Structure formats: structure tokens, C-alpha cells
Amino acid sequence: MGKRLFIAADISEEARAAVSGLIASLREEFPVKGVSWSKPENLHVTIKFLGDTDEAAEMRLIEKLSSNEASYQPFRLQLDKPELLGKRVVSIAARSDTQTIFSLEMVIDTECERLGFPREGRRFRPHITLARIRQPESARELGRHFLQTQIEPLGFDVREIVLYESKLEAGGSVYNVVRRFKLNG
Numbered sequence: 759m760g761k762r763l764f765i766a767a768d769i770s771e772e773a774r775a776a777v778s779g780l781i782a783s784l785r786e787e788f789p790v791k792g793v794s795w796s797k798p799e800n801l802h803v804t805i806k807f808l809g810d811t812d813e814a815a816e817m818r819l820i821e822k823l824s825s826n827e828a829s830y831q832p833f834r835l836q837l838d839k840p841e842l843l844g845k846r847v848v849s850i851a852a853r854s855d856t857q858t859i860f861s862l863e864m865v866i867d868t869e870c871e872r873l874g875f876p877r878e879g880r881r882f883r884p885h886i887t888l889a890r891i892r893q894p895e896s897a898r899e900l901g902r903h904f905l906q907t908q909i910e911p912l913g914f915d916v917r918e919i920v921l922y923e924s925k926l927e928a929g930g931s932v933y934n935v936v937r938r939f940k941l942n943g
Contacts, residue, residue: 760812762924763936765823765866766802767859769886770914773837774801777850780907781888784848788900792893793848796886800933803835803852803884805859805919806866808875815873820937822869823921827939829865833858835884836913840904843885845894848901850909852884859884862919917941 769777778798785795811819838853854860863882871877888904891897921936 760810761816763808763811763816764804764922764924765806766804766920766922767916768802768920773912773914774798776910776912777801777886777888784900784904790896790900792891792896793900794890794892796888797930800931801886803886805863806870806878808870818873820921823939826865828942830858830862830941832915832917832941834913834915835859836911837909838911839909840907841885842901842905846891847887848889848891848904849885849887852886
């Protein structure tokens with residue numbers, strides 16, 4: 759069995775503190791069951807979820823990401839608006855004034871497909887996941903309230919992308935850095 763991998767952009771400490779504060783207040787105001795809240799240290803913008811990856815595919819992926827990192831300039835993301843993705847994901851949209859993150863995602867998705875990973879079926883929507891709802895009926899009020907929340911439009915620079923391993927443990931997911939790729943196009 760391989761590692762459970764994903765590629766992401768980290769957020770700034772200022773954005774992490776703001777989003778963590780919002781999560782804490784939502785948890786307190788809506789102590790409903792069936793909601794898994796993101797831990798502050800796990801907040802990020804996913805670019806591509808890979809899932810179970812064997813060592814050979816991981817090495818080829820690292821090689822491809824290394825060869826592409828110099829092609830992209832660092833870019834800026836900004837916390838935008840509250841959103842519910844489907845009925846199960848509470849998130850904040852991340853907005854950018856450039857197309858860099860979209861170009862990067864398209865290249866990564868194409869390269870990953872060449873390595874045998876399935877192509878992403880949905881349109882890429884950069885976001886930060888605050889919570890996953892396991893029982894949508896018990897969290898309707900949380901969703902309605904969250905969509906009315908004002909999000910401070912904090913901006914942050916993305917200077918690298920990160921290949922993470924996600925380990926599922928009793929207390930939730932733990933993310934470990936496999937490799938960082940500096941953007942310096």
C-alpha cells in the first residue's frame with residue numbers, strides 16, 4: 759500500500775489565524791454532530807488530490823513537479839467568500855488576480871493523468887476547507903448562517919507548492935510534507 763498524497767498551496771499564518779478563528783466561532787455557535795472541522799495546521803488550498811500512490815509513481819510525480827516548478831511565478835491568493843461545495847463541504851473561496859493557479863492546476867492534472875492518476879472531473883475551484891459535513895440534515899442551519907458570514911479579504915503570496923502525505927489517525931488527518939517545490943519562473 760502506498761502513501762495517500764495530495765498537492766497543495768499553503769496559506770499564510772495571518773490567513774490561517776483568521777480562518778482558525780472563524781472555525782472556532784462556528785464550532786461554538788453550532789455544536790452539531792456529524793461535522794468534521796479542519797485543524798488549523800491542516801488549512802491549505804488543494805490543487806490535486808492523488809489518493810493512494812505507490813513509491814514508483816511518487817518518484818515520477820516528484821520528478822515532473824521538479825521540472826515544472828521553475829516555469830511558474832509566485833502568485834497571490836485572497837480569501838474571498840463563504841461557500842458550500844455540494845452539501846458536505848464548508849469552505850472559503852480563494853481568489854486570484856492572475857491565472858497562474860489555474861494554469862498550474864491544469865498542467866499538474868495533465869501530468870498526473872500521464873502518470874496514471876485519474877483526471878479531475880470537476881472544474882477547479884481554489885478554496886480552503888473549513889469543515890466536512892457527514893450528516894447534512896443536522897447542519898442545515900450552520901450552512902445557512904455560514905453563507906451570510908463576512909470574510910475578511912486577506913491576501914497571501916504563494917511561493918511554493920507542496921506535496922503532502924495524508925495519514926488518517928484516530929484524532930483526524932495528519933499532513934506531512936513529502937516535498938516542497940519553489941515557484942520561481
